[in-house]
Amino acid sequence: QQQVKQSPQSLIVQKGGISIINCAYENTAFDYFPWYQQFPGKGPALLIAIRPDVSEKKEGRFTISFNKSAKQFSLHIMDSQPGDSATYFCAAVQTSGSRLTFGEGTQLTVNP
Amino acid sequence: GAVVSQHPSRVICKSGTSVKIECRSLDFQATTMFWYRQFPKQSLMLMATSNEGSKATYEQGVEKDKFLINHASLTLSTLTVTSAHPEDSSFYICSARGGTVNSPLHFGNGTRLTVT
Numbered sequence: 188q189q190q191v192k193q194s195p196q197s198l199i200v201q202k203g204g205i206s207i208i209n210c211a212y213e214n215t216a217f218d219y220f221p222w223y224q225q226f227p228g229k230g231p232a233l234l235i236a237i238r239p240d241v242s243e244k245k246e247g248r249f250t251i252s253f254n255k256s257a258k259q260f261s262l263h264i265m266d267s268q269p270g271d272s273a274t275y276f277c278a279a280v281q282t283s284g285s286r287l288t289f290g291e292g293t294q295l296t297v298n299p
Numbered sequence: 300g301a302v303v304s305q306h307p308s309r310v311i312c313k314s315g316t317s318v319k320i321e322c323r324s325l326d327f328q329a330t331t332m333f334w335y336r337q338f339p340k341q342s343l344m345l346m347a348t349s350n351e352g353s354k355a356t357y358e359q360g361v362e363k364d365k366f367l368i369n370h371a372s373l374t375l376s377t378l379t380v381t382s383a384h385p386e387d388s389s390f391y392i393c394s395a396r397g398g399t400v401n402s403p404l405h406f407g408n409g410t411r412l413t414v415t
Contacts, residue, residue: 221404228411230305230392230409231406232406233403233404233405233406285404286333286345286348291341292340292341292342294340
């Protein structure tokens with residue numbers, strides 16, 4: 188019940204295209220859903236996050252779509268750029284406990 | 300913005316020795332810090348949670364006597380890998396959270412440990 192399932196494991200997108208990464212969770216107590224971007228040899232950096240009281244959040248080229256009834260959320264990267272090539276992790280947390288549960292990660296490659 | 304500093308970024312040590320990794324919150328007080336381990340091309344695995352001034356809570360399967368965690372101040376937590384072995388080679392990452400449950404988590408840049 189603590190798992191967060193993430194797909195796809197890897198994704199190749201052409202420059203300018205849309206990258207879509209999906210996550211699903213089981214624990215309905217989760218109330219905060221962040222996405223992290225990680226470059227090789229670096230720690231994860233918070234990209235964007237959403238709470239379940241909204242269905243969508245947009246920050247620049249990054250959008251989270253959230254479907255509470257389906258217990259799914261996704262990250263959309265518009266106009267993908269080679270610099271976006273990284274590993275992306277979705278996560279979920281029950282903020283009263285603050286223990287993050289990470290998805291398995293998606294390695295995104297954006298070709299020039 | 301908030302920054303978490305982790306040191307060293309890389310360390311190579313011989314089997315049987317101990318290695319200490321530091322995690323500092325630079326511009327906020329971190330009441331809670333987390334230590335993760337990450338194998339190549341895998342997700343982050345939570346090792347332990349530490350709250351300032353109290354004993355760390357270890358995840359199932361993590362040896363507390365091997366991975367010593369100290370969180371003696373609101374800005375510093377340390378992870379000591381004792382009697383390191385080659386199988387302890389990994390990428391260790393800390394994260395820190397500020398004073399409220401709604402404070403965001405900030406991650407350090409990780410420490411690459413290689414045990415020869």
